Amino acid sequence: MISVPPDPLDVLLLALAGGVLYWGFDRYRRRFKRRDLAIAFALAGGVASFVFVPETFDLVGSLLEIERRYIVVSLLANFVLLGIALYVMSLASGAQNEVAALTRSLTIEQAPRTDGGGETVFVVIPAYDESDTIGTVVSSLPETIHGYAVQPLVVSDGSDDKTAANAAAAGAMVVEHPINQGQGGALKTGFEIALANDAAIVVTADGDGQHPPEELDRLLAPIVDGEADYVMGSRFLGIDRTDNGIVRRTGIRFFTGAINVLMDTDITDCTNGYRAIRGSMLDRLTLTEERFNAPELIIEARKNGLRLTEIPVKIEDRKDGDTKKPKLGFAIGLTRIIVVAWLR
CATH class of the missing domain: 3.90.550.10 (Spore Coat Polysaccharide Biosynthesis Protein SpsA; Chain A)
Incomplete structure (x- = not known):
């Protein structure tokens, strides 16, 4: 039986999926935010699917009338990147709101009272x-x-x-x-x-x-x-x-x-x-x-x-x-x- 050497691209993608999963696991054990873990699983699953079920991308490509797989992957990756960017923006906005609330709270505590x-x-x-x-x-x-x-x-x-x-x-x-x-x-x-x-x-x-x-x-x-x-x-x-x-x-x-x-x-x-x-x-x-x-x-x-x-x-x-x-x-x-x- 002839063994087929693994595709270097597949190895790279699996390593990337593993890294994303580890990131999500590490974030969850430190912050216990299920949202971080869910995002990691979703991203890792998407990357791994390119290795194990590449036909999925062919199906998406046929629905979008796109023949080349790499164009489909690029399109989906851009959507994922947009989602990550929006997520990061929401985190930054939340942190900014917390700082603003803390600033106002400290200021109000120091305010004098009138009679x-x-x-x-x-x-x-x-x-x-x-x-x-x-x-x-x-x-x-x-x-x-x-x-x-x-x-x-x-x-x-x-x-x-x-x-x-x-x-x-x-x-x-x-x-x-x-x-x-x-x-x-x-x-x-x-x-x-x-x-x-x-x-x-x-x-x-x-x-x-x-x-x-x-x-x-x-x-x-x-x-x-x-x-x-x-x-x-x-x-x-x-x-x-x-x-x-x-x-x-x-x-x-x-x-x-x-x-x-x-x-x-x-x-x-x-x-x-x-x-x-x-x-x-x-x-x-x-x-x-x-x-x-x-x-x-x-x-x-x-x-x-x-x-x-x-x-x-x-x-x-x-x-x-x-x-x-x-x-x-x-x-x-x-x-x-x-x-x-x-x-x-």
């Missing part, structure tokens, strides 16, 4: 490297409004300058993220601190001086009068003095229209960060977005039955420094969060 009880309006100001403007923004806020004490809360979001020191010197409650979390992440920290202090109303404002404090009276009035739970400022109903170009303005109107269609609303400015929310309603909102948070807030408020209203406000241009708003990822980010928040 204002339910008679306080918290003005949450996320700030990233806004040392030139944050002091003026904080000091320009009134001490009381509509009978409520005003408590400025500055969340210094990984700033490398004197943002935190200047805000504290101006009289704000200040907390610091050791790592930049984005505006959405900073607002979530501020919201949790405001809730822990039983804030009656929570206002959000930017740290660059774009949101004039004289607008606060009208922004809070619908909530104080019991007419609304969520009040949004609109630059398109009021006055817009920012240096936004035609492309960005058109984009804002487009995404605002999309939210109106999806959520049966009638708003005009979905990205405006000047807003007021009844404190007792905040814990109804499920907020996951770290950066493009404005559409998520609107969609969550609408889903959870908050009474929304919009008022005209004046938006000033930045007082100093450069904008931190992304340009290239603006449309992509808004599209993603609108779709995710709507389907969630």
Whole structure:
């Protein structure tokens, strides 16, 4: 009987399958994640099938009308590679979310407590490297409004300058993220601190001086009068003095229209960060977005039955420094969060 020497390619493929199985076994015994073991078995089985049942690839090739086996193998390998890439991306995203949650948790634990009880309006100001403007923004806020004490809360979001020191010197409650979390992440920290202090109303404002404090009276009035739970400022109903170009303005109107269609609303400015929310309603909102948070807030408020209203406000241009708003990822980010928040 003539012995046929093993095909070197088959030997290589079997060695690869064995290596993948060992990887999966080693991952499982260290982390006990059945997902890792299942992926290893699936990949190893696919590689081994090329050695033991090569006809499988011929069958797939005939279904796809591909005659050459190596093209079928390349096609399937690309699908597997795509799956692995998506899996790695999900792991990275999960790790990033864990770091963000830990960062916010540590920051919230260090936050001071006020004795204002339910008679306080918290003005949450996320700030990233806004040392030139944050002091003026904080000091320009009134001490009381509509009978409520005003408590400025500055969340210094990984700033490398004197943002935190200047805000504290101006009289704000200040907390610091050791790592930049984005505006959405900073607002979530501020919201949790405001809730822990039983804030009656929570206002959000930017740290660059774009949101004039004289607008606060009208922004809070619908909530104080019991007419609304969520009040949004609109630059398109009021006055817009920012240096936004035609492309960005058109984009804002487009995404605002999309939210109106999806959520049966009638708003005009979905990205405006000047807003007021009844404190007792905040814990109804499920907020996951770290950066493009404005559409998520609107969609969550609408889903959870908050009474929304919009008022005209004046938006000033930045007082100093450069904008931190992304340009290239603006449309992509808004599209993603609108779709995710709507389907969630």
